[in-house]
Amino acid sequence: GENVEQHPSTLSVQEGDSAVIKCTYSDSASNYFPWYKQELGKRPQLIIDIRSNVGEKKDQRIAVTLNKTAKHFSLHITETQPEDSAVYFCAATYSTLTFGKGTMLLVSP
């Protein structure tokens, strides 16, 4: 089955800095890669996703890149704000969605 590795497990940045979270996957057949944000005590919410026919996607301060050859994809957050502090999960799927273990992002004012 699919195996998703996510790094780093924790990430601390200063407000205004950029943050990058990286994930690798094992199943070359995976073709959909969503990213979820989970604030403390709340449900995961989709923030951006990318499909295998696209190399990069942007939505305001958030971007995701996908390298199918290397089987890795990354989340980029620019101009970070304290409200970006949360746990971020990457996921990959061909059949069932497999999640990474999450990255706790802390943005300090």
Added chain:
Amino acid sequence: GAGVSQSPSNKVTEKGKDVELRCDPISGHTALYWYRQSLGQGLEFLIYFQGNSAPDKSGLPSDRFSAERTGGSVSTLTIQRTQQEDSAVYLCASSLGSRTDQETQYFGPGTRLLVL
């Protein structure tokens, strides 16, 4: 419109007891998923329902876990003879279409289960 709802929000039970967790998906969503999230861990897939098809039970950790989806809507996850290691947040999600459509999954608030 209303999102995915789950009940109860919290459940404390004694080891050996059975528990039932309920999920109400978004109206019109044909796909429903159950996940387990242990403290500080990722989301572990448990079971998936799509319409009237046989569920994908490949993620259920033991035969103490079972789930039903009645009328293609509400789902119940049952854990029999609960163990302390079952303590976790159980999350339900629904999506508009099948997994092959790669539809966005919308999560419920979860049920926090504590087995004493």
